[in-house]
Amino acid sequence: MTSTQAGAWDETLDDLEARRKRSYAMGGAERVAKHRAKGKLDARARVRALLDPGSFQEFGTLVGGEIAADAIVTGTGEINGMPVVVGAEDFTTFAGTIAPGSNAKRYRVAELALRNRIPMVMLLEGAGFRPTGDHYGRTPTDLLMQAQCSGKVPIVTAVLGPSAGHGALVAPVSDFRVMSDQGSIFTAGPPVVKASTGEDISKEDLGGPTVAIPSGVIHNHYADDLTCLNEVRRYLSYFPPSAWSYPAPRPGDADDPEITGPRDSSELLEVVSRDNRRVYDMHDVLDIVLDTDDWMEIQPKFGQAVICALGHLGGHPVAVVANQPQVLAGSIDAAAADKAAHFIQVADSFHLPLIFLADNPGMLPGSRSEREGVLLAGGKMFAAQTTATTLKLHLTLRKAYGFGSMVMSLLGFDNQVAAFAYPGATMGAMGAGALSSASGADADMAKQLRDMELAASYYSAEMMGFDELIDPRETRNQLLFALRRGLYSRQAAPEPVQRTAIMP
Structure with missing residues (x-):
């Protein structure tokens, strides 16, 4: 030119x-x-x-x-x-x-x-x-x-x-x-x-x-x-560019044995009290189980009885839904269920594996909770988690009762990659104390109910209610190896999730 x-x-x-x-x-x-x-x-x-x-x-x-x-x-x-x-x-x-x-x-x-x-x-x-x-x-x-x-x-x-x-x-x-x-x-x-x-x-x-x-x-x-x-x-940084892609491992993590290799979780014995009545901070559990303690909490000031977090396990992006015993003893109220339902749908939409850490006495009872629509919100959370098509892993740490267990993916035939519990974990329709009061049980019957409650995890394991009862010190490794195994199922190109339920 x-x-x-x-x-x-x-x-x-x-x-x-x-x-x-x-x-x-x-x-x-x-x-x-x-x-x-x-x-x-x-x-x-x-x-x-x-x-x-x-x-x-x-x-x-x-x-x-x-x-x-x-x-x-x-x-x-x-x-x-x-x-x-x-x-x-x-x-x-x-x-x-x-x-x-x-x-x-x-x-x-x-x-x-x-x-x-x-x-x-x-x-x-x-x-x-x-x-x-x-x-x-x-x-x-x-x-x-x-x-x-x-x-x-x-x-x-x-x-x-x-x-x-x-x-x-x-x-x-x-x-x-x-x-x-x-x-x-x-x-x-x-x-x-x-x-x-x-x-x-x-x-x-x-x-x-x-x-x-x-x-x-x-x-x-x-x-x-x-x-x-x-x-x-x-x-x-935790997400793929679209629902037509899977989340990518964090760059550099594959070469770090501290991230990809086995790691003892003995600290959990100090964090998670064996006494169901003693509270602990579930944030501390996430610090130990996830790769690092710089995971990201979503809506930390809303529905605080449930923690929703993005983190990495073995370098892979994951979404965690965990009960928080420090708030309402872990009972799931309407706000927590609403928050979790949305978070689960977002994670599922973009194929982030979901890890459920359960420790709750059920949905929050009471007139105020009912006025806030706890059953409706719980229905949303249940529909979100049970229709999720992404990988799901479950661990019951101490207790999970009634509908509060179902919304946390403690449900047979719910397509989990893995379902674990700690020995002595208690579960059922309701806790022994509540059942004793509701049924008017005398002292001997109340003791029998408590004993049955404590043995529930073993009864469940005998009937394949869980894949395995695990030592808390094995927590990270069991979840990590289950996640790796689950990721092998991704042998076809991902597609956007087709919703299969009308959200309550």
């Missing part, structure tokens, strides 16, 4: 660069500075912090014309070397609101995620639909496409400022939702609430972390933007 021919491009390319710069400037230097003065990153800085350096490729840069990127930055990039598609609402431009152009960009984000079979990440800080006067007609909404993505590609949302209306609906449809200290999420913001109901309330009191975490709308809460974005990266 001659210099004359190349020079003919100058005016055109200068025009393109000027238009891009206008988009890159977002809401302008003054608004961006004001935004950052609040301790928040701007939309483009958030995208850079989320993605691997140099991997971002933007699309839709010129949508909106004079309105920079039409208030949402969209594109593709990589997280830990895995391709992802990302959208970041720009609050400095028309408060991150949604117009026809930005709606089309949001739809394209979800469309590319599903077409390319890669995760989708949305960074929210916006005020919902923009009052433009334009008629949307039958224009497809982004939520329509996001629903098609569900269960097929991982969907993660970070709420990093106020998020209202249509934009806020992205979060509850996601697999994993995080929020910063400055985040808030609601159906409608304080001005609309004031006009509609007369209630005068701040955005923090309406949908900040103190509301969104207890309600279960948001899973995990972190101090600032950067921590949220790092935790999104961490979360995705």
Whole structure:
């Protein structure tokens, strides 16, 4: 090409660069500075912090014309070397609101995620639909496409400022939702609430972390933007890019004998008391059983009677559902069951092996628990775990009673890869104490019931109720070897899970 021919491009390319710069400037230097003065990153800085350096490729840069990127930055990039598609609402431009152009960009984000079979990440800080006067007609909404993505590609949302209306609906449809200290999420913001109901309330009191975490709308809460974005990266490190892939072992673990080789679990004898009435912290069990103690807990402040965690066993990503004896003695309440049901479905959708660690006296009884819908939530958890098609491993540590045992995969013919229990583990319809009270048993009968309860694990083992009663010191190795064996069943290409039950 001659210099004359190349020079003919100058005016055109200068025009393109000027238009891009206008988009890159977002809401302008003054608004961006004001935004950052609040301790928040701007939309483009958030995208850079989320993605691997140099991997971002933007699309839709010129949508909106004079309105920079039409208030949402969209594109593709990589997280830990895995391709992802990302959208970041720009609050400095028309408060991150949604117009026809930005709606089309949001739809394209979800469309590319599903077409390319890669995760989708949305960074929210916006005020919902923009009052433009334009008629949307039958224009497809982004939520329509996001629903098609569900269960097929991982969907993660970070709420990093106020998020209202249509934009806020992205979060509850996601697999994993995080929020910063400055985040808030609601159906409608304080001005609309004031006009509609007369209630005068701040955005923090309406949908900040103190509301969104207890309600279960948001899973995990972190101090600032950067921590949220790092935790999104961490979360995705456990997952395959889509339901058409299996989770990959952690790089380098295969060469580490401390990870892949046998390991004694003697510390569990000190952690797990033989006395059913003494509490212990199930977090300590996970520290010992999993490869390292840097596993990731999901929704640690909601439904705390059950721990849901992502970790590694022998280098393989796993999802753990464990009763927490420190909370309600391990009894499963409605919040814990709801949390576990969602977590199980997400793990199953992306083929993460599920490990159930049971130590509970059943579902939480009582009038308050019934008013909160414990049976309905328990039904959701049961349906999620029994229809799960991924590998399932079960261990009863001390006790598992009634429906509380069934939701934790202590159920015969439930397609577990392995089912273990510690000797002396107690099980049945209910504990001996409760049965004695319910039946009006005298002292001799009550003692017989207690003796039968203590012998239950041996009776069950004699009838093949478990694959094996194990010494607590064998815990990690038994689970590890069972997992390895189970992974050999994956001799065909994975496919998205077809749900086989109507969720209660």
